[in-house]
Amino acid sequence: MFSVEERDRVRARLLARAEADEAVVGAAWTGSHAVAAGDRWSDTDLVLAVRGGLAATVDRWTRWLRSALGARHHWDLRSDTSTVRVFLLPGWLEVDLTFTPEAEFGPRGPQWHTVFGRTRTPEPFPEPDGNALAGLLWHHVLHAFVCLERGHRWQAAYWIGAVRDHVVTLACLRLGLPAAHAKGAHLLPDELAAELETTLVRSLDGPDLRRALTAAVTVAAGELRRSDPALAARLSPLLAELEEANERAAGGR
Structure with missing residues (x-):
């Protein structure tokens, strides 16, 4: 180095x-x-x-x-x-x-x-769009579930990781921390960091992917409630429905 x-x-x-x-x-x-x-x-x-x-x-x-x-x-x-x-x-x-x-x-x-050199005053770089991030959350948990149903385990792991990344960005925006490229992730509250850790995929075995997806849905729903309560109220029933479907699939029912 x-x-x-x-x-x-x-x-x-x-x-x-x-x-x-x-x-x-x-x-x-x-x-x-x-x-x-x-x-x-x-x-x-x-x-x-x-x-x-x-x-x-x-x-x-x-x-x-x-x-x-x-x-x-x-x-x-x-x-x-x-x-x-x-x-x-x-x-x-x-x-x-x-x-x-x-x-x-x-x-x-x-x-x-x-x-x-002479500096000007250009427009600042825009912050990430919170509404778009919320949309990516529901989009990614849906696609992770569908990938598991299809047996596409690598792709499911990819989407679950992406959910976690967007939760980090949304939480950083909410807390006034650097939001780009997870630069403020190490400053997130310990409680939220512990919740995020549960979303880590430890194995491509079906049960662990199902577990990680359930954790990702739970963490995403929690961050939505903190960041945009009104939107969370509209999405919560759908997120709960997907979480229940994932739990049924995990149990083989």
Whole structure:
């Protein structure tokens, strides 16, 4: 694994490259390092403001990361106007580079530290949609049940895990914790964490999958009651019906 010293050297080289690139008119650290909260395992997140079209600058930087820093692979996150390119360097060092138009260079959240360049005030990233998350909960428990009925055990395990993930996101939203990518999951109350643990699939045996699904339905219904009581009242009878059907199937009746 990479060392802190190796990561710091890469960060210094990235910044020097940005300062020397005439097409780059701004740079900012984001993520944990931007707010002095990074640790030994933190990756590197850098936003570059680009004057003119992005494609040529993205390609030029990609070639440089391969030749100068030994990047082994890269891939892109979807973004409307920016290119977010994620690189894997030797030693499992991750570098996330966001190439954004000059007019959109600015913080969209609290984890931002401008190194140079003029910042604007873009619209903040939207929070996850609680109503859509609630919809995903009932959708996923339904599909997990159907997969079990069809004997598709791997797919059932997938849907049960997805239910748990969305409960975590919905709970984080409700409690004002970081909601994206389970970043606030470790801050959830112990009682809820214990409930979530019961949804873990321990085996692809039918009985354990049925048990995990029942637990997932119970946890999802509980979080809906806390997050949106009115919606929970409408969905509770259906969730209870599915839970009863799952229990009957588990008992072979």
